Amino acid sequence: MKKLLLLFVGILIIIPAISFLGTFNGIPKTWDVEAIKKFHLPPPDTSVKVTYASEEYYNALPDHVIYKTFPMYIREFEKPGYIDSLRNLVPEIMFDVSTLKTPADWIKAGELVFNWPVAYSPVGGNLSQLKKSDFENSNGKITSDGIYPFSRYVLTEKSELIVGSLSCASCHTRVTDNGEIIPGAQGNIFNTIRFANAVRTQRIPFPVLQAGARNLNYAPWAPDIKVAPDSPEEFARAIESVPGGSVDRQGGGYLYPFAVPSLIGIKEIKYLDRTGLMKHESPGDMMRYAAFNQGMDMLTSYDGFIPGGKNKNSELPLPSEWNHPFGYSAKKYTDAQLYALTQYIYSLKPPKNPNQFPDALIDQGRKAFTKAGCVSCHTPPLYTNNKLTPVNGFEPPKDHFEKYDIFNVSVETDSVSALYTRRGTGYYKIPSLRGVWFQSAFFHNASLTTLEEVLDPKRLRKDFVPTGFMPPHLKSMAVKGHPFGMELSEKEKKALIAFMKTL
Amino acid sequence: MSMFTIIMILFLLERADPSHLVNARCTVNFTVVNAGLEVEGTLKVKNANIRFDPENLQHASIQVSADPSSIETGIGIRDKHLKRSDYFDTNIYPEIRLQSKSFHETGKNRFEGKFDLTIKSTTREITIPFSRKKKGKMTFYEGDFEINRLDFNVGEQSLTLDETVRIKVSASGEF
Numbered sequence: 001m002k003k004l005l006l007l008f009v010g011i012l013i014i015i016p017a018i019s020f021l022g023t024f025n026g027i028p029k030t031w032d033v034e035a036i037k038k039f040h041l042p043p044p045d046t047s048v049k050v051t052y053a054s055e056e057y058y059n060a061l062p063d064h065v066i067y068k069t070f071p072m073y074i075r076e077f078e079k080p081g082y083i084d085s086l087r088n089l090v091p092e093i094m095f096d097v098s099t100l101k102t103p104a105d106w107i108k109a110g111e112l113v114f115n116w117p118v119a120y121s122p123v124g125g126n127l128s129q130l131k132k133s134d135f136e137n138s139n140g141k142i143t144s145d146g147i148y149p150f151s152r153y154v155l156t157e158k159s160e161l162i163v164g165s166l167s168c169a170s171c172h173t174r175v176t177d178n179g180e181i182i183p184g185a186q187g188n189i190f191n192t193i194r195f196a197n198a199v200r201t202q203r204i205p206f207p208v209l210q211a212g213a214r215n216l217n218y219a220p221w222a223p224d225i226k227v228a229p230d231s232p233e234e235f236a237r238a239i240e241s242v243p244g245g246s247v248d249r250q251g252g253g254y255l256y257p258f259a260v261p262s263l264i265g266i267k268e269i270k271y272l273d274r275t276g277l278m279k280h281e282s283p284g285d286m287m288r289y290a291a292f293n294q295g296m297d298m299l300t301s302y303d304g305f306i307p308g309g310k311n312k313n314s315e316l317p318l319p320s321e322w323n324h325p326f327g328y329s330a331k332k333y334t335d336a337q338l339y340a341l342t343q344y345i346y347s348l349k350p351p352k353n354p355n356q357f358p359d360a361l362i363d364q365g366r367k368a369f370t371k372a373g374c375v376s377c378h379t380p381p382l383y384t385n386n387k388l389t390p391v392n393g394f395e396p397p398k399d400h401f402e403k404y405d406i407f408n409v410s411v412e413t414d415s416v417s418a419l420y421t422r423r424g425t426g427y428y429k430i431p432s433l434r435g436v437w438f439q440s441a442f443f444h445n446a447s448l449t450t451l452e453e454v455l456d457p458k459r460l461r462k463d464f465v466p467t468g469f470m471p472p473h474l475k476s477m478a479v480k481g482h483p484f485g486m487e488l489s490e491k492e493k494k495a496l497i498a499f500m501k502t503l
Numbered sequence: 504m505s506m507f508t509i510i511m512i513l514f515l516l517e518r519a520d521p522s523h524l525v526n527a528r529c530t531v532n533f534t535v536v537n538a539g540l541e542v543e544g545t546l547k548v549k550n551a552n553i554r555f556d557p558e559n560l561q562h563a564s565i566q567v568s569a570d571p572s573s574i575e576t577g578i579g580i581r582d583k584h585l586k587r588s589d590y591f592d593t594n595i596y597p598e599i600r601l602q603s604k605s606f607h608e609t610g611k612n613r614f615e616g617k618f619d620l621t622i623k624s625t626t627r628e629i630t631i632p633f634s635r636k637k638k639g640k641m642t643f644y645e646g647d648f649e650i651n652r653l654d655f656n657v658g659e660q661s662l663t664l665d666e667t668v669r670i671k672v673s674a675s676g677e678f
Contacts, residue, residue, distance in 0.1 A: 367540065373578045375538040379662050401588075409584030484578070 027339045028284030030291050031058035031332075039279045039288060041404070043302065044394050044419050044426035045221035051301040053316060058296070061319045061332040066095035066116045069152040072163065074135070075128040077146020083126045087159045097336040103343065110344025113337045114172075114183070117152055117164025118294055118328045129163075130191075139244040140191025144179025150189045166328065168290070168341070171247050172263050174438060176351075184263035184348035186439045188244035196236040206232045215298070215313070216250045220305045222420035227254050237472035243449065245441030246469055250307070251297055251422035255471045258417065259441035265434050267346040270386040270405060274444040275418050276429040279404075286345065287338035295328045302422065350435050357498040365499025368492040372485040374433075377407060383433035383503055391415035394426035413481030417444055437501040445469055447479045451497045457486045527551045527644075527676040531569050535652075538663040547573035549598065551674050553644065557608065557635065565603040565616065565644075567672065572597065590658050596623045601672070604628070612636055616646075622655035631672075640677045647671040 029035075036052050043050065070086055073079075094112050099105065123129075130148055135141070142148050150173075151165040174185035198204050213228035213235070229235035238255060242248050246257040258274050272278045272289050279285060292300075298308030299316055308324060310317045317323070322330035333341070357365075369375055379385040387407035390396050392415045396406055407430060418424045428444055442448040448459070449467040458464055459479040466479050485496060529551035534541045546569040555563045571591035574582050586593040600621040609615050615632045633646025651666050652658055660666070 370538040370540040373537075373581050375663050376581070379538075385662075406589075407584075408587045408589045409580060411580055483580070 027335050028282065028287060030284070030287045030335050030338050031055050031296075032284070032288075035284060036288055039281070039285045040292075041275075041277055041279070041425040041427075043219070043221055043422070044424050046397060048221050048303050049301075053296060053299040057299070057316060057319070058291075058332060061322075061330060063334045064116060064118070064329075064331045064337060065093060065156070066112050066337065067154060067156050068092040068094050069115060069117070069154050069164065071147045071149070072130065072151045072153055073128055073146045074130040074132055074142055074148060076132045077142075078128045081126070083123065083128070083153075083161065086153055086155060087161050089155055090158060091155045095337060095340070097334075100336075100340070106340050106343040107347045108344075109337075110340035110342065110347075111183075113333065113341040114168045114344050115152060117154060117167045117170070118331070119166040119324075120154065120162045120164050120329060123153065123161040123163050130194075134191060134194055138191050138193040139188070139242075140193070141175035141189045141244070142179070143175055143181055148189070148191070149173045149175065149181060150191065168345075171249075171260050176438070180351075182264075182351050182438060184266075184345065185351075185435070186245045186260045186262050186441060187247070188440060190244075190247070192239050192242060196239040199232050199239060200236040202232055206235075209235060213254060215307045217252070217254045217421070218305070218307070219251075219253075219420060219422045219424065220303045225253065225416070225420045229254070234472075241469060241472045243441060243446055243468050245439060245449075246446030249293075253417055253421035253423075256417050256421060257446055257469055258423075259439075259444060259446040261431065262435050262439065263345050264348045264350050265382075265432065266348075268382050268386075269384070269432060271388060271429045273423055274428060274431075275421075275423045275425045276388040276404075276427050277423050277425055283339060283342040283346075286342040287335065290338055290341055291333065294333070295322075295324050295330075296332075297422075298324055307422070351438065353437060353502065355437055355498075355501045357502065361495050361498050362502055364492070365495035365497070368485070368488055368496040369499055371492075372488055372496065374484055374496075377411075377430045378433045384430045387430055388425070388427035389430060390427055391418040393419055396426065411482045411484075413443060414445060414479075433500055434503050436503060441468060443468075443479060443482070447477075451500060452493075453479075454482070455485045455488070455493050455496070457483070460486075527553050527674040529567055529672065529674040531567075531670065531672050533668050533670045535668045536665040542576055544574060544576040546571065546599070553674060553676070555606075555635065555644075557614070560606040560608065560614075563603070563606050565601070565618070567601040567674070569599045569601075570597065571599055571622075592623060620650065620655075622657060625655045627654055633672075641675055642677075644674040645671070 033052055033055055073082065095109055100109055150170045151163050152167070154162050154164040156162070169183065170190065171187040172184050173187050173189055174182040175189055176182065199209060210228045217227035219225070229238060242257045246259050248257045252258050270280055272280050278289050280289070299306060304314060306313050306316060308317065308322060309315050310321060319330055377385055385407060387405040389407050390410055392410045392412055396408065400406060413428065418426055418428055436451065440449050442451070442454050447466045447468045447470065448454050453459060453467060459466065460483070462478050463476045464478055465476045470477055485493065488496060529548040531546040531548060533544050549568045549570050551567040553565050555565060572586050572593040574585050574591065576582055576585070585591055602619045604617045604619060606614055606616045609632065612635050613632065614635060615630060618629055618631055619626050620629050629648055629650065631646040631648045633644055636643045647670060649667050649669050652668050653660065653666050658664065
């Protein structure tokens with residue numbers, strides 16, 4: 001009996017010890033299908049059966065190995081021999097989990113992941129392919145020292161230099177008018193002109209682009225929505241019409257770009273994506289978000305339609321067969337890489353706010369913020385109440401009130417992105433207003449570029465010409481909904497804008 | 504006595520009752536503090552029946568029903584929100600009712616009544632102090648009171664929106 005008791009006590013001690021050893025580093029498991037089901041919101045048509053790639057499939061994907069990367073300069077700023085000097089370097093693996101001991105180590109390693117590109121193409125020649133003229137009349141940006149942060153050079157094998165893009169930094173890096181970088185802010189750097197030219201000249205075969213666009217944009221519950229262009233010229237114009245601060249991304253719908261969110265302060269934000277597609281309650285959720293958005297979302301099945309699937313989108317490709325329309329390598333980040341990424345993202349701080357306003361004006365603006373009703377949704381201190389608003393045409397099912405945080409009224413903005421795209425949930429997230437002073441894309445489709453425009457009642461009219469995104473076949477369009485603050489006097493509006501620019 | 508005569512007598516008796524206001528003109532105003540500022544709003548009254556003789560409080564009664572779907576606060580989308588399930592849920596509960604239970608006099612032209620207030624599926628007893636004033640043929644009633652909106656399942660706890668709502672009910676009519 002005594003032995004039995006000792007054995008029992010031993011088991012009681014050993015079990016927690018084993019559990020502790022199993023999770024000693026606190027790294028959550030990214031591809032945990034049960035966790036994914038809880039964190040991923042369903043499509044607005046709740047009858048659609050959604051199946052995520054299995055853990056076996058995910059685990060079979062090869063891991064990213066993160067090497068040292070190098071900035072890409074435009075030709076006028078590139079030092080002579082720069083590209084050849086990179087080719088002569090020895091490839092250096094930079095992310096090594098065994099070296100990460102302190103929180104600061106993890107943050108630094110996360111920065112590497114943030115900047116690690118996932119789409120690659122070989123570099124020919126010994127001069128930068130980018131020239132200053134490429135950025136004239138373009139919405140792309142370069143830094144004051146001539147760096148184009150959208151892409152970086154990567155050396156994984158000696159002498160074989162490749163240019164990599166579509167890292168997290170590609171969309172979440174802002175270059176200010178002074179040419180300074182704000183990591184994690186609403187990105188504004190992508191040069192659309194080069195891509196549009198490649199489409200226009202059919203350097204990329206148009207049928208390939210068309211098929212890719214279909215895979216990127218088709219949502220089985222909205223079969224009548226246009227998902228791909230009819231001609232290269234139409235597509236080129238569509239690409240050019242996407243303004244800085246926004247992105248045309250997979251699952252987002254053709255001619256429905258999304259304004260890019262700032263990642264600064266994201267730790268306190270409960271829903272990710274403009275449509276609140278994924279809940280964010282822990283680093284594990286952020287890791288899952290990154291995994292989905294760096295390619296795994298193309299392998300989710302919606303009523304049997306797998307956007308990145310083979311055999312007419314009906315079957316998962318083998319990991320070796322996977323070919324993302326954006327050119328992603330068929331690799332996954334390791335859990336440690338993704339965890340490091342979250343630590344870096346959570347550590348991001350806003351830049352020093354250069355706006356200076358008199359206290360009395362800010363106080364008046366704060367009052368206008370309440371008077372106009374802004375405060376109910378954009379509630380301090382986060383300047384969001386962290387809730388979802390249903391869009392016109394969607395009535396939240398009863399069980400959603402238990403599962404999600406719902407502010408149960410539509411603000412009557414355009415509902416297409418929320419209803420008829422794969423990122424659609426029937427909701428829009430109430431965004432935080434923190435850092436609006438360093439944003440230039442407002443409303444979920446980035447139709448507006450200034451706070452003045454947001455408060456201008458003229459934008460509700462059909463003859464309005466928005467300064468942000470407008471489908472290229474239109475000459476004008478109303479930017480409907482969210483009428484808050486429009487009734488304020490001009491003086492109050494100025495004060496309100498001043499107040500918001502302090503947040 | 505013919506049926507017509509009986510009806511006429513009853514009608515005249517009703518008209519002759521100096522305490523009875525049928526379909527009195529009645530307004531409901533409310534204020535609630537949101538982020539430190541007062542938000543004002545109104546509700547339209549569907550009907551208000553007031554039988555109130557200060558000399559005969561035992562038989563007095565006041566019944567007011569208001570239409571929550573008529574709510575106006577100056578911001579259209581906010582009004583729409585207030586009609587939805589998390590606030591007044593007007594599709595299911597189209598009426599707010601105030602029904603008196605008893606009265607007593609508290610001063611000259613001042614009274615206090617106990618009422619049942621029904622909002623959504625909740626009925627709670629509340630006390631309303633009110634005044635009654637006569638001016639010519641007109642009689643004016645005015646009372647105000649506070650409720651905790653959470654007691655009636657109107658909205659949820661909020662960082663900005665106070666739970667206390669101050670309500671003012673005014674009625675007037677000609678005798």
